[in-house]
């Protein structure tokens with residue numbers, strides 16, 4: 168079946184923040200070709216599934232998404248599979264799902280317009296090359312932006328944790344050039360961004376000619392109009408003294424650090440090839456907290472890694488207790504095809520993983536609620552990002568990345584002074600403060 172050249176598109180992004188960023192850039196690219204976002208998602212001529220491969224049944228979910236794209240009258244949109252499942256599965260995708268017209272990996276999506284043109288001529292395109300930097304060079308400048316923007320500064324990973332597909336789907340660690348990042352940040356601010364979150368699978372490994380992420384953050388902090396800077400995700404081994412000092416010295420760098428430890432057991436960390444110990448991780452957090460006492464710590468955990476014993480899982484609960492997280496993500500280990508851990512002995516039964524996950528999440532939720540409650544009464548700033556459900560209500564983020572709901576006559580994109588008046592597990596209530604005249 169040949170599908171005519173699309174006029175409208177829909178991009179569905181799954182998974183991490185980098186996929187959200189990639190999705191925005193693909194949208195800008197397609198708009199640059201004269202296409203428009205479909206007014207109703209179901210009506211798009213082209214659907215791009217921007218997929219994630221990191222956990223459980225990723226590929227299966229993509230195939231069922233593809234199946235659902237068929238319309239009631241039997242027709243279907245042009246279908247492109249992008250993202251990490253595209254990279255991992257490649258030509259296998261159209262073999263299993265013949266209605267897929269385009270397969271494009273995360274480092275090749277700048278070629279999407281050419282692939283769409285080919286597909287409209289009946290030629291299926293598969294592009295899973297990995298020319299990371301040429302992608303950025305070929306993308307159009309940023310045009311639209313809400314108050315908070317993502318900006319990819321680093322991509323890929325050389326760490327090869329034994330459970331993880333990222334080094335295979337996103338490729339080797341690459342840092343984008345300094346000038347390209349500053350130019351993109353300026354364009355984002357001009358387009359309305361007040362906050363930029365620097366993204367990378369190992370964002371704190373960003374480096375150029377001896378300069379590290381801390382130097383980049385200090386340069387961005389000089390940009391007029393940019394009120395807030397964040398970065399994610401970091402690896403403990405790349406947490407340099409300079410970056411820790413930036414947390415003490417750069418006001419615009421928000422007091423929040425996402426630093427995954429994955430497990431509280433040194434034996435498991437070794438089997439994961441994490442190349443840091445629990446003691447080393449805790450020492451880093453001590454230094455970060457000394458630099459910025461109010462910093463909110465967040466992390467990632469995997470339960471049920473192959474060979475993880477009950478006692479080793481208890482050690483994970485212990486490190487969570489020792490850290491006291493403001494927020495954390497936890498996952499059941501899922502064997503990813505092609506990764507070393509998938510073939511390891513001692514795979515943990517599903518039911519055991521479920522129980523461990525529940526216990527871990529209960530502890531994390533307790534800590535998150537306690538962290539939120541501790542902010543009640545505080546005066547702080549909130550960047551207003553979207554409309555709330557109630558009339559006159561806006562929702563924004565505190566410096567510690569908590570959602571704050573408040574009634575205010577201020578506008579989206581404003582940074583307002585707020586007193587926190589209530590706290591739930593996932594959000595806070597705030598009251599706008601009127602700044603006293605100087």
Ligand code: 5AD
Pocket residue numbers: 221222223330331332427429467468469498499500501502503
């Ligand atoms: N199984 C479960 N969780 C995983 N993660 C990465 N790979 C796997 C896997 N195979 C988690 C890690 C990582 C987060 C992004 O996803 O905790 O930090």
Ligand code: SF4
Pocket residue numbers: 324325326327328331332333334368369402
């Ligand atoms: Fe995956 Fe480990 Fe690299 Fe993070 S550091 S992307 S978990 S291999």
